Amino acid sequence: MEFSVKSGSPEKQRSACVVVGVFEPRRLSSVAEQLDKVSGGYLSNILRRGDLEGKAGQTLLLHNVPNILSERVLLVGCGKERELDERQYRKIIAKTISTLNDTGAMEAVCFLSELHVKGRDTYWKVRYAVEAAHEQLYTFDSLKSHREEPRRPLRKLIFNVPTRRELPVGEKAVSHGLAVARGIHTCKDAANMPPNICTPSYLAEQAEKLAEQYSNVTVERVTEAQMEELGMNAYLAVSRGSHNPAVMTLMHYQGGKTDDAPIVLIGKGLTFDSGGISIKPSDGMDEMKYDMGGAAGVLGAMHSLLELQLPVNVIGVLAGCENMPDGNAYRPGDIIRSMSGQTIEVLNTDAEGRMVLCDTLTYVERFNPETVVDVATLTGACVIALGPHATGLMSNHNPLAHELLNASEQSGDRAWRLPIWDEYQSLIDSPFADMQNIGGRPAGTITAACFLSRFAKKFHWAHLDIAGTAWRGGKDKGATGRPVPMLTQFLLGRANSETD
């Protein structure tokens, strides 16, 4: 789909459709008022008759409005004007896109980007609308025999901004929105792919595909044989029960100066997590194909970054692996020496994410990173704590935590910080090894992060637990594309401080 911005008056648009807002109760927005005037009170008449209350998400499609050059006018309910916040705006835009997609209009000029949304500027409103449009239009149907194509899908959406002076900022918003949307798309496609197709090597292939499309990224695979050489025994222990070999994929993006220390993004890439010998209950086990959501998020953020070509150095790491029960699988009771030299007593083979990530954290020390952010569907406890709305954020460096929280706030991809105080560390003390891989039921998300923190001493580090946010279960199940918006925003922020 194509997006652009312009600055004009609604009655002068020669388009298949103009989209304007109506507030509750039955009040025209100022743009709608302009149309009303030109059309001799056509719109206010309709409202008076009670056809549209103006509740958020209501719509009314009109044809042949007198003296209006466009073929259609779409009235969109925006709720109470004083209550128009981000959530409401999101709902309105989503409804607008789906309505437009169902009508015959293949192109529209949207004036909703001129609405006053609490605390948000034109850049945000346009960018958010671009992302929301893509969100509405996404489907994962590549494995269906018969795909349903909309008859006359929406092809072009033009956002109107109040003044010509705001055109450049509108254009920037469109290009940033598109970059984020592409990253989200890549993330969702990878995450939704079933585990018989999406294996650790498949993740590597997706990274290699990106490298074919963009010039300043190179992809490297670390194989099981190489991991063995390096002593990545914790990572390999998890993989031992699977016939699909583990692959750790590295994506090197050079946008900054050669000697700038890189930002490293690590994604947990469990292409299926059965739990291993500590096997999970079978109910809903299919959802554990999403246990590579962290890797998908990093892949998606790398795609956004490649679109944006930001002046920063970033290394994306997809820690691909599969956790299966087998005669050769690792077992509860095993003590494993990690790449760092620290020993781990395995008490539950289902706490496998931290086993894979701890060696990955040690591996990336070689890049002398400025910052490391790992992203993982790490704990069911995080779903219990924060539900589907916020990603769990933990960090050993306050400024980094605040930077990420800001990025999440700005992008609408919410996160909430949890503490990793030293007091929690004793919960993973082991009588026989340096640590054990579980800490029991209390503070499960925090003890998992405490485990990882023991391998993240050499750099500023943050951990994002996306167990509750990476995918939706139930009727409209599917990957959400999170935390691509937050990560991309974080990188945009870093790039800005570079050029300031």
Ligand code: BES
């Ligand atoms: N991938 C799961 C975490 C998970 C569970 C994410 C449900 C989303 C929904 C992880 O590998 C796991 O199994 N964690 C265990 C840890 C426990 C054994 C300490 C969990 O959360 O139950």
Ligand code: MN
């Ligand atoms: Mn598990």
Ligand code: ZN
């Ligand atoms: Zn897992």
